[in-house]
Amino acid sequence: MLMTRPSFDTLYEALLNRDPSYDGRVFVCVASTGIFCRLTCPARKPKRENCTFHDTVSECFDAGFRPCKRCRPTTPEATADPVVKPLIEALEKRPSYRWGEPDLVRMGFDPSTVRRAFKRHFGMTFLEMARQRRLQEGFSTLADGGKVIDAQITAGFDSPSAFREAFARILGQSPGVFSAKPLLFADWVASPLGPLIAVTDRTQLHLLEFLDRKAFPTEFRKLQTYAKGEIGFGRTEVTDQIQGELDRFFAGTGGQFQTRLALHGSAFTRDVWRELLTIPPGETRCYSELARALGRPEAVRAVARANGANQLALVVPCHRVIGADGSLTGYGGGLWRKQRLIELEQSYRQTPAA
Template identity: 55%
Template sequence: MTKDTAMFDLPDPETLYHALTARDPSFEGRAFVGVTSTGIFCRLTCPSRKPRPENCRWFGTSEAAAEAGFRPCKRCHPSGIAAEGEAAVTALRAAIEADPGRRWSEADLEEMGHDPSTIRRAFRRHFGMTFLQMAREARLREGARRVASGDAVIEAQLDAGFESASGFRQAFARLFGHPPAAMRKGAGLVADWIDTPLGGMIAVADDEALHLLEFTDRKALKPQLARVSRAAGGQVGLGQTSVTRRTAEELEAYFSGDRARFEVPVAPHGTDFQNRVWAALQQIPAGETRSYAQIARAIGQPTATRAVARANATNGIAIIIPCHRVIGADGTLTGYAGGLWRKQKLIAVERSYGPRS
């Protein structure tokens, strides 16, 4: 296997040990340490006391560590998504799903026996947003669905748990670029909300292809929606198409470990150069990574590394056009427009796809 196609080659032990002592998040999901003195294996970000270098064994996957006879740490839960190891986080996410229209407060958390500051840090660490922000996102999602189904805006606002119509419209306008009433009748494009383990996403599609797929908390979402709307000759409506439903189904299968490749047709909105970069990204198999320089060579412009990086950052169809598979030339995870924490988790998800893809 050549270096261009190698899957997450581990650096030397000295580099890994430095990352362990620094709790470097750039190695999340890409390296694990087995401690011979305890028989336990951990994430490199584990808060436990650090072992001596001579007691460390390094693994590229949690499965490899387990096969070598090490037991998973009960503090960092290296065998699964880190958030699943925190009972409070799991319980509160379930509470949001059970009652998405509820208006939560820190007083509610205290009544449940939680320290709001601890919960705030835990949710930011795992999801890049606080619990209250996640709850507000869920209310907005419910409101969007009610508007899309034809309900009056005021009814949707009340169902979504917003105390005032203006509050609902303002939140909606920040997300979509215009108030909810303006989205009742779209032209050819419609927007739908898709839930994923990494947060809500907005999918914009017509009956032929997916035009946009982005996380709802990304700052670039509003201008991206505006650009797609202009290209369509008007505002984007709310609703579903066969393409948005297929997108949701393929994303669910991807996160469940059952789909390494996406087949939903895409229609990205970019320049000729950007489209060439995005096409090259789609050729990277799940479980593998490339550097910006390798992508530049792949499109026949080896000196265009910085331009490739800019095109990567402006990708408007997240996950399906896998810009998260591009890392630094030194093997470290570089920035990701959807949040570095999401990039870490996406690469961890794709670990299992490597041999099959």
């Protein structure tokens, strides 16, 4: 079942308020101008009688409308921002560089403008993103068998204690605590929405989570308990498999994941996650629909909690659960990621997943 579009009155009110909840998922076509826009477009708002709403960009084109040049509805919002794109490119060229506000000024940017733009699009500042990127470099050094001091230098930290503290804030423990003879292996995998940590054994994926999710240290500690402290750095064939599947997913050539999953949770929680796995790419459900599908129509809140406890991001698609009114609801990876994922998966609605 596809998302039930909210009423015209709801969408028009969202347009007037520039409500980001529908951004990238519903578009407004304006008869008086012949253009279509995001609901967050900064242009002057059209009259009710001139508006129609469509779910996809292709529907807007089919109806004879052209894209707005101000809000650029055919382009992911973040990459259309003239502040964001050049800084992301600069960060990828120098991932281990210690970026600071003087660097932004030298590049011709106002630090406060950069701060607002990155917070709006990514939920973090550019400098926070750069710090996270440096830690990735250090993590990769450790995963490749390097020493802690090598990882510290690669990550651009002058102080060993500062590196350990930054590392512990993300993973909940310092690098020296990791096992030298692990049962589970941790390494980071890349994605256009930011780095993720994958924890695998030789046959299954146990955890896949965005590096900046607040609940990540707690999730990692629970997995440490399960593995009796035997989590170490390293990459397995399962890590390579999930990286390849993520690459195809974001390239729009594969909406299905075949990696074997280890589901850690109560019986009810696992049932919810298995139900999530039945939602095809490009479709959505609300919590009450999930509860009914499980034969527990009264358990809407319990379903929501289980959905939020998912520790296999993207693969177990908790991002495909929305509010009953069609609006975005909470997502541990950030609403901006949820919006991008739903927007990306629109391409899978009419094209069978690879």
